[in-house]
Amino acid sequence: xxxxxxxxxxxxxxxxxxxxxxxxxxxxxxxxxxxxxxxxxxxxxxxxxxxxxxxxxxxxxxxxxxxxxxxxxxxxxxxxxxxxxxxxxxxxxxxxxxxxxxxxxxxxxxxxxxxxxxxxxxxxxxxxxxxxxxxxxxxxxxxxxxxxxxxxxxxxxxxxxxxxxxxxxxxxxxxxxxxxxxxxxxxxxxxxxxxxxxxxxxxxxxxxxxxxxxxxxxxxxxxxxxxxxxxxxxxxxxxxxxxxxxxxxxxxxxxxxxxxxxxxxxxxxxxxxxxxxxxxxxxxxxxxxxxxxxxxxxxxxxxxxxxxxxxxxxxxxxxxxx
Amino acid sequence: xxxxxxxxxxxxxxxxxxxxxxxxxxxxxxxxxxxxxxxxxxxxxxxxxxxxxxxxxxxxxxxxxxxxxxxxxxxxxxxxxxxxxxxxxxxxxxxxxxxxxxxxxxxxxxxxxxxxxxxxxxxxxxxxxxxxxxxxxxxxxxxxxxxxxxxxxxxxxxxxxxxxxxxxxxxxxxxxxxxxxxxxxxxxxxxxxxxxxxxxxxxxxxxxxxxxxxxxxxxxxxxxxxxxxxxxxxxxxxxxxxxxxxxxxxxxxxxxxxxxxxxxxxxxxxxxxxxxxxxxxxxxxxxxxxxxxxxxxxxxxxxxxxxxxxxxxxxxxxxxxxxxxxxxxxxxxxxxxxxx
Ligand SMILES: Nc1ncnc2c1ncn2[C@@H]1O[C@H](COP(=O)(O)OP(=O)(O)OP(=O)(O)O)[C@@H](O)[C@H]1O
Ligand SMILES: [Mg+2]
Numbered sequence: 225x226x227x228x229x230x231x232x233x234x235x236x237x238x239x240x241x242x243x244x245x246x247x248x249x250x251x252x253x254x255x256x257x258x259x260x261x262x263x264x265x266x267x268x269x270x271x272x273x274x275x276x277x278x279x280x281x282x283x284x285x286x287x288x289x290x291x292x293x294x295x296x297x298x299x300x301x302x303x304x305x306x307x308x309x310x311x312x313x314x315x316x317x318x319x320x321x322x323x324x325x326x327x328x329x330x331x332x333x334x335x336x337x338x339x340x341x342x343x344x345x346x347x348x349x350x351x352x353x354x355x356x357x358x359x360x361x362x363x364x365x366x367x368x369x370x371x372x373x374x375x376x377x378x379x380x381x382x383x384x385x386x387x388x389x390x391x392x393x394x395x396x397x398x399x400x401x402x403x404x405x406x407x408x409x410x411x412x413x414x415x416x417x418x419x420x421x422x423x424x425x426x427x428x429x430x431x432x433x434x435x436x437x438x439x440x441x442x443x444x445x446x447x448x449x450x451x452x453x454x455x456x457x458x459x460x461x462x463x464x465x466x467x468x469x470x471x472x473x474x475x476x477x478x479x480x481x482x483x484x485x486x487x488x489x490x491x492x493x494x495x496x497x498x499x500x501x502x503x504x505x506x507x508x509x510x511x512x513x514x515x516x517x518x519x520x521x522x523x524x525x526x527x528x529x530x531x532x533x534x535x536x537x538x539x540x541x542x543x544x545x546x
Numbered sequence: 547x548x549x550x551x552x553x554x555x556x557x558x559x560x561x562x563x564x565x566x567x568x569x570x571x572x573x574x575x576x577x578x579x580x581x582x583x584x585x586x587x588x589x590x591x592x593x594x595x596x597x598x599x600x601x602x603x604x605x606x607x608x609x610x611x612x613x614x615x616x617x618x619x620x621x622x623x624x625x626x627x628x629x630x631x632x633x634x635x636x637x638x639x640x641x642x643x644x645x646x647x648x649x650x651x652x653x654x655x656x657x658x659x660x661x662x663x664x665x666x667x668x669x670x671x672x673x674x675x676x677x678x679x680x681x682x683x684x685x686x687x688x689x690x691x692x693x694x695x696x697x698x699x700x701x702x703x704x705x706x707x708x709x710x711x712x713x714x715x716x717x718x719x720x721x722x723x724x725x726x727x728x729x730x731x732x733x734x735x736x737x738x739x740x741x742x743x744x745x746x747x748x749x750x751x752x753x754x755x756x757x758x759x760x761x762x763x764x765x766x767x768x769x770x771x772x773x774x775x776x777x778x779x780x781x782x783x784x785x786x787x788x789x790x791x792x793x794x795x796x797x798x799x800x801x802x803x804x805x806x807x808x809x810x811x812x813x814x815x816x817x818x819x820x821x822x823x824x825x826x827x828x829x830x831x832x833x834x835x836x837x838x839x840x841x842x843x844x845x846x847x848x849x850x851x852x853x854x855x856x857x858x859x860x861x862x863x864x865x866x867x868x869x870x871x872x873x874x875x876x877x878x879x880x881x882x883x884x885x886x
Contacts, residue, residue: 249885283713283883283885289884289885290881307721308719311719316714319710320710322709322713323709324620326623335619335620336714336718338612338615338616339612339613339720340718340719341609341610341612344609345609381714384714
């Protein structure tokens with residue numbers, strides 16, 4: 225049983241914990257005062273616009289770069305000091321896959337596995353084969369890695385993270401370059417691993433993907449953590465919107481405004497708006513529309529999505545912060 | 547009940563498949579750490595629970611040598627390495643053919659001493675094919691061999707960094723010191739292999755094109771062929787040992803940058819600069835400290851008796867370079883940020 229004894233010390237419940245973590249690259253502050261807590265057993269989505277410091281954070285967690293300030297603990301041990309004992313229990317995909325083009329897919333995995341001093345060479349072939357099958361590369365395992373497509377490389381990178389049973393998987397944009405089936409498979413894989421008790425920390429730009437698989441999420445912008453918590457709480461923060469489909473949008477807008485609906489917007493046959501703080505009965509609202517001669521073809525509430533929450537938190541701007 | 551059994555059917559079924567591949571894989575570790583666990587318990591969700599509660603796998607000394615083997619395989623399986631070997635093997639072939647053509651009519655080869663005062667083995671090649679080995683080593687040592695080492699050593703860390711594979715080796719975790727050591731070991735293995743390629747190619751071409759017999763030393767005495775062969779082997783080892791310094795230098799340069807090509811170019815550039823400085827008489831004050839300064843001391847092996855002091859100086863200087871630049875590479879590599 226994986227059930228935690230009641231009152232288990234808070235330490236064991238957190239897989240990644242950073243305090244005031246910061247990284248400065250020659251002048252630019254890439255990560256600034258980060259206090260991240262990733263609960264054990266969660267699927268943790270790490271969100272943020274381009275250049276917000278996600279990869280930089282992951283590099284610090286993996287001991288690849290030294291923090292300018294602050295501390296990081298991974299699996300209850302300080303990083304980068306305890307890298308030797310922590311990293312064999314962590315599978316990582318950092319800023320895309322990196323492969324030896326002149327080696328076959330299988331030999332790439334053999335090489336990465338050989339670099340782990342805790343990996344048993346007697347079982348290497350079996351583990352490599354299992355990892356390849358798990359990401360659907362079994363048939364292409366003998367091909368040189370330089371002949372792989374982007375998605376195949378991404379899969380091979382994932383396979384490298386799955387060479388051993390892991391306690392923590394850190395995946396930086398794992399579905400980058402994958403086809404829709406591949407994305408689905410990866411989502412399935414992540415759920416499967418999470419069901420096995422592996423904590424999955426994944427960064428992504430695909431908000432619906434995060435919404436589908438993640439239990440928790442954190443949002444970064446300009447190197448700072450804006451919010452973190454269970455996904456349900458994050459998207460609950462945004463109000464639901466009323467959406468009406470009708471060929472008479474002008475009339476609909478008038479009627480809805482009379483009933484206190486604000487922020488009305490019409491586009492084509494669609495009218496959306498925000499319900500007032502104490503909302504009227506939706507059935508009455510619909511009846512009022514019909515009574516006013518509005519031909520209602522669709523009527524309903526649209527739940528606030530993580531995307532709305534994300535845009536609300538990080539701003540609409542498209543330009544990357546300098 | 548384990549979590550795995552409570553998982554939804556589809557996912558569970560898939561996992562079973564994966565388990566069958568992975569379960570035997572973990573067996574030896576499990577057997578050693580959980581000797582009390584019965585056979586059945588291992589194959590089912592039981593060990594998954596344990597992995598989830600993080601039983602750390604202990605590193606083993608023997609297993610950590612896997613990285614060294616992997617390094618060697620990676621170096622020697624590259625086309626680039628084979629191309630370098632082909633160039634090096636080609637030098638004795640060219641020299642052998644040139645000598646053969648020049649001495650076809652029975653005349654001895656002209657020209658006398660080499661310009662730089664190097665050993666004049668080439669005049670003896672037509673009398674004794676074994677001398678092609680010495681000639682080829684003397685011809686490749688000043689430039690071809692160290693250039694090949696510069697390419698391989700310069701690329702060792704920087705090449706992995708520019709390809710991005712360095713970060714995955716480090717999170718595997720290879721360990722920075724262990725990775726650096728494995729890299730240096732593989733570069734040294736390449737030094738030996740490259741030297742042997744030249745020597746063996748020289749031996750084959752020499753034996754194929756020229757008569758072979760007892761060896762006349764530079765001191766004028768005569769050695770039987772078997773002793774001559776042994777001395778040839780000793781010379782090959784000494785030449786390989788002469789490359790230890792530039793190997794360490796190249797590795798250090800390689801830790802400074804994320805560009806594999808840049809590190810190779812810088813190392814080869816340094817080699818050329820040092821060779822030039824070593825040949826300018828006005829700079830004789832610094833010359834004893836330059837790594838190529840005693841390189842041609844290997845020729846002393848063909849004297850009778852062998853004077854060992856220049857050979858000793860050469861090896862001592864190489865060891866000094868290995869220590870200084872090895873430490874510098876270690877200091878740099880264990881403290882640097884890996885951002886590529
Ligand atoms: N090696 C580096 N040298 C200097 N600055 C860097 C370096 N790497 C990243 N930065 C800067 O640090 C900031 C954060 O970069 P980071 O790669 O962490 O962003 P990210 O959140 O992963 O973005 P993306 O979503 O595009 O992957 C950026 O402003 C970037 O310019
Ligand atoms: Mg990134």
